[in-house]
Amino acid sequence: MNKWKRTLSIVFAASLLLPALAFAQFADNGQVNNEYARDNSQLSFWATSVVDYSRGYQDYQLTDLGYASFGLEDDILGSAGTPFSLGDGGYVTVTFAQEISNGDGDDFAVFENGFAWEGVYMELGFVEVSSDGSNFSRLPALCRHTEQPGAWDTSDSADFYNLAGNFVGGTGFDLADLITAGDANVASGLVDLDHIAFVRVVDVIGDVANGGATQDFMGRAVADPYPTASESCGMDITGVAGINAGTVATEQASWGSVKSLYRN
Numbered sequence: 001m002n003k004w005k006r007t008l009s010i011v012f013a014a015s016l017l018l019p020a021l022a023f024a025q026f027a028d029n030g031q032v033n034n035e036y037a038r039d040n041s042q043l044s045f046w047a048t049s050v051v052d053y054s055r056g057y058q059d060y061q062l063t064d065l066g067y068a069s070f071g072l073e074d075d076i077l078g079s080a081g082t083p084f085s086l087g088d089g090g091y092v093t094v095t096f097a098q099e100i101s102n103g104d105g106d107d108f109a110v111f112e113n114g115f116a117w118e119g120v121y122m123e124l125g126f127v128e129v130s131s132d133g134s135n136f137s138r139l140p141a142l143c144r145h146t147e148q149p150g151a152w153d154t155s156d157s158a159d160f161y162n163l164a165g166n167f168v169g170g171t172g173f174d175l176a177d178l179i180t181a182g183d184a185n186v187a188s189g190l191v192d193l194d195h196i197a198f199v200r201v202v203d204v205i206g207d208v209a210n211g212g213a214t215q216d217f218m219g220r221a222v223a224d225p226y227p228t229a230s231e232s233c234g235m236d237i238t239g240v241a242g243i244n245a246g247t248v249a250t251e252q253a254s255w256g257s258v259k260s261l262y263r264n
């Protein structure tokens with residue numbers, strides 16, 4: 001084997017190994033997300049439109065009760081958003097006037113209507129991101145709470161990671177976690193972390209007691225209040241804010257300066 005072939009084969013072997021190593025790096029180390037107040041100046045832009053949503057049932061086991069119905073989907077837009085209830089397993093996808101990119105630390109934040117009361121009353125949501133609106137990657141979520149919270153039970157924010165709604169304020173998310181977790185769509189380029197145009201929030205079904213709960217990154221049941229049958233059932237999302245902006249604005253500025261060169 002000549003030198004170049006040997007080098008290529010080493011590079012190829014390393015490329016097979018890297019995703020496995022990256023996967024191994026994401027573990028439950030007791031990590032906790034940062035909490036953001038709505039008026040935090042790091043929140044530089046807010047969701048401008050809802051591109052898709054699907055409400056879940058008030059109780060996924062009692063479908064005759066119908067769907068969650070509190071709020072309208074557009075209520076969550078902008079910095080002064082108000083609740084839109086997702087129902088069991090429901091979701092909403094938003095987009096922005098500019099893209100989110102993977103910069104330093106947290107890149108965006110998601111708000112729910114949780115409140116403090118001997119802990120935090122929280123209804124949780126998984127968070128997914130996409131560049132093209134069809135391929136999504138879910139931020140690796142962790143749940144360390146193993147007991148079933150009843151309809152009005154509170155929980156400890158520190159028992160959850162990468163689950164929206166675990167604070168009274170907004171929950172910050174760092175896109176770099178998808179690299180650490182060896183996300184397949186990110187590795188293949190289907191999801192480009194420098195060009196995130198869509199954020200989707202999916203209600204957690206917290207039915208630990210009956211074995212119907214949705215699962216975290218480690219395959220553990222995610223515990224959130226269940227059953228909660230009412231029109232405002234499920235995660236009550238109130239807003240999504242960008243922190244690190246993508247490069248679109250800069251590209252437009254450069255294009256403007258290129259055009260100005262030809263004006264004279």
Ligand SMILES: [Ca+2]
Pocket residue numbers: 101102103104105106107174175176
């Ligand atoms: Ca980041």
Ligand SMILES: [Ca+2]
Pocket residue numbers: 087088089123124203204205206224225234235
């Ligand atoms: Ca729920």
